Amino acid sequence: MKAKKNAAQNVGFKEKQPSSRKSTKKKPQKPTESDLRNLMGINRPTYKRGRGGAFRQK
Template identity: 85%
Template structure:
């Protein structure tokens, strides 16, 4: 610990110690083309406004 004099007060600061945590390595997730298309919403039904303002599947 280091003691610094700040005006009339003696303030004690703790020195930072290097963290002993090991970095966790994550394996990248391998997604298929079908999974990616599903996430992007490509294979969803499309709707359009019909007569009278009702939505109808296109």
């Protein structure tokens, strides 16, 4: 009787097998100084209002 109950519960499900590969933990990457400068927008073009109210690149 117990065997029939267990068989009915496991229909369509596979048992998980332990993976043969070792799991490697990924190290968090530190952003470089140039990446940080790019994110902050240091190397972007700067604009200033010129005569007539138009924006011009400085």
